[in-house]
Amino acid sequence: MTGLLYLGLILYLIGAWRFWVGFGKTHFSSNRAILTLLWPLLLVSQSFRQNFRRALKG
Numbered sequence: 001m002t003g004l005l006y007l008g009l010i011l012y013l014i015g016a017w018r019f020w021v022g023f024g025k026t027h028f029s030s031n032r033a034i035l036t037l038l039w040p041l042l043l044v045s046q047s048f049r050q051n052f053r054r055a056l057k058g
Contacts (some may be wrong), residue, residue: 014037022055 020036028035028051031039034044 012040019052019055022057025054026051027054030038 016036018037019039021034023032023036035048039048039052043052
């Protein structure tokens, strides 16, 4: 059980870091910290998913 918790935390942090670094590639202009912290919840929105993918592309 704790292994899954650690895995989830690691995946969350990797996603947050990649979104933070690639934020300039999105159409968003503000709230970088809030969007980075809430990215798993915001993935339900299609427009956020598109921008999230854009940010992750290196």
